[in-house]
Amino acid sequence: MQYKRLETYVWWTCNQKCTYCIEFPNMEQAWNHKVSKFDILKKLIKYKKLGYNHVTYLWWEPFIQPVFLDALILWKKLHYTILVTTNCTTLHIDKQASKFLPYIDELILSVEAIDKEKQQLISRTQNYVHWDEVFENIKKYWKWSFLKANIVITQDNKDILFELVKYLNEKWIGKIAITYPDLTLEYYGKEHTLEKIAPRYSECINQIIKIINYCNIQKIGLKLPDFPFCIFPADKVDLYLKLTDDYDFATRLKIRHTGEEVDRWDLTDANVLPRNRRHIPKCDRCKYEPKCWGPSVFYDELYGLSEINPIF
Numbered sequence: 001m002q003y004k005r006l007e008t009y010v011w012w013t014c015n016q017k018c019t020y021c022i023e024f025p026n027m028e029q030a031w032n033h034k035v036s037k038f039d040i041l042k043k044l045i046k047y048k049k050l051g052y053n054h055v056t057y058l059w060w061e062p063f064i065q066p067v068f069l070d071a072l073i074l075w076k077k078l079h080y081t082i083l084v085t086t087n088c089t090t091l092h093i094d095k096q097a098s099k100f101l102p103y104i105d106e107l108i109l110s111v112e113a114i115d116k117e118k119q120q121l122i123s124r125t126q127n128y129v130h131w132d133e134v135f136e137n138i139k140k141y142w143k144w145s146f147l148k149a150n151i152v153i154t155q156d157n158k159d160i161l162f163e164l165v166k167y168l169n170e171k172w173i174g175k176i177a178i179t180y181p182d183l184t185l186e187y188y189g190k191e192h193t194l195e196k197i198a199p200r201y202s203e204c205i206n207q208i209i210k211i212i213n214y215c216n217i218q219k220i221g222l223k224l225p226d227f228p229f230c231i232f233p234a235d236k237v238d239l240y241l242k243l244t245d246d247y248d249f250a251t252r253l254k255i256r257h258t259g260e261e262v263d264r265w266d267l268t269d270a271n272v273l274p275r276n277r278r279h280i281p282k283c284d285r286c287k288y289e290p291k292c293w294g295p296s297v298f299y300d301e302l303y304g305l306s307e308i309n310p311i312f
């Protein structure tokens, strides 16, 4: 059967306000938009008829949305494979985990910090994710198809990345992605972006190299989306560049809350660049130009481009 993946929404609110979240501008516009069970059913039947068989709930916090359980039940009835990303703020509650997790096939956990103080700094709330209990509940109620932790690098966790990976390994997480944040300067402004979101590449790379070596030894599937290839040591760049493509899926169809298609990315090996990364003159001369993500948009406004060293 052809694998066709739909990225969609159920509702547009979150119980956190993470310092780096690129969805806030969209979320603010749709915060009061209501969705009924019927809306969800209509959408899922439409795309089922078009051959879609995999649904991703990628943004905002699903487990607090009023119709999420209904949506899961409908998706399952229509035989969709379901991928959900979550901040896990409610999954330590036994009743909550037992109700939702049995419907979910693939789970991606956002893990930016383990200790309370850092979690609250990054989430800009008083929330505290009880990670030990969350992992216990996942073990108890979820049926193990695809489980991954995603760490977004921020100014507040850039020095604890290795500890985070070690903790996740102790919790038997075999797939980890460490993502350099998107820099939405128009929304967050330069001051917030510099202070809370974006470290220099050079500030993270030593931890990243240590993590790559650790993950190799521990046989953890590591992905490093959004790093330009040339910030890695030149002699090993070919090895590292394999880690930077985090797209497991051939086709993504993204739908806005109003139901219309907003974006369609058909990805192949030669076309792994769905985002609007800046093509800088330096990259034009690099042998990795067609494959590399390049530096983050706005990176040069924050730090210049002296770290970008084309590879000829």
Ligand code: SF4
Pocket: 228, 229, 230, 231, 282, 283, 284, 286, 287, 288, 289, 292, 293, 294, 295, 308, 309, 310, 311
């Ligand atoms: S010069 Fe540009 S294309 Fe080449 S590795 Fe660096 S960021 Fe990527």
